[in-house]
Amino acid sequence: MKTISSVVEEYIKKKPFLQSALAQGIINLTSLSRIVKPEIEHELGKDIRNGAIVMALKRLSDDLEFRATHKILKVLKNIGEITVRSSLTDYTFLASDKILVHQAKLLEEINNNQDVFYTSSRGVNEINIVISNVMDKTVERLFVDEKCTQKAEELSSITVKLPAENVSVPGIYYFIFQRLAWEGIVLYEVISTTNEFTILVNDEQVDMAFKTIKDLKSL
Incomplete structure (x- = not known):
């Protein structure tokens, strides 16, 4: 069964630039929820409150696996010549x-x-x-x-x-x-x-x- 969280996560993962920006916390979640709402509603086949999408985005950006960017940054700080x-x-x-x-x-x-x-x-x-x-x-x-x-x-x-x-x-x-x-x-x-x-x-x-x-x- 599809949930708001699973559909939102799938949507974000298909957009690498957006995924990276979300992981870095540089996106206004309320504004983003308004943009993605039509596609999320179409996927679920029902009306969704903006607040529910915002919460899904917040959980996603806080997820440790999703924020693997930190591991990458640790490596990049040690770039050599x-x-x-x-x-x-x-x-x-x-x-x-x-x-x-x-x-x-x-x-x-x-x-x-x-x-x-x-x-x-x-x-x-x-x-x-x-x-x-x-x-x-x-x-x-x-x-x-x-x-x-x-x-x-x-x-x-x-x-x-x-x-x-x-x-x-x-x-x-x-x-x-x-x-x-x-x-x-x-x-x-x-x-x-x-x-x-x-x-x-x-x-x-x-x-x-x-x-x-x-x-x-x-x-």
Whole structure:
């Protein structure tokens, strides 16, 4: 049997931004109840008092499980080194039988220049390469026979070192990317390892992206 509390909780959980704001106590519950009332009434098939919805929202925001945000904030306060690199190019190639051979040759040339930034990831159908733009001609020479589906220039990367406990707390990446989305930051790529992740953004947005991530440590 559906209850006001269960329907309200389901409604909030479908709206991540609203869920986070409610957990932080920055929403006027009375105003929110008026907004959600029509949908809650439709779901239950009867008229509902605003006060009943407010009480459901209050219980939800006070619930310890719902407020798992606190665990996330504890991890984010221990964010480690944040490294920024500029003048990057992002290539996307369709996967082929020989593309790994070409990638190996690229790595050989990169080994001769330790100042070059390079990272790569492989999906089912495509391979992504992010590299310092001084290597653009080298990439295009080595991958001349490969199908390049996208090339983005004038990009910067931000690499963030996370504390080891990030793997045991759900929602870390969601929380970070939510803040970036709120600031209108467009992510070209996201590449991660166990305790680090790298985002690729337009040069014009790198300062705002860096500040947004750095500010997470003081929430």
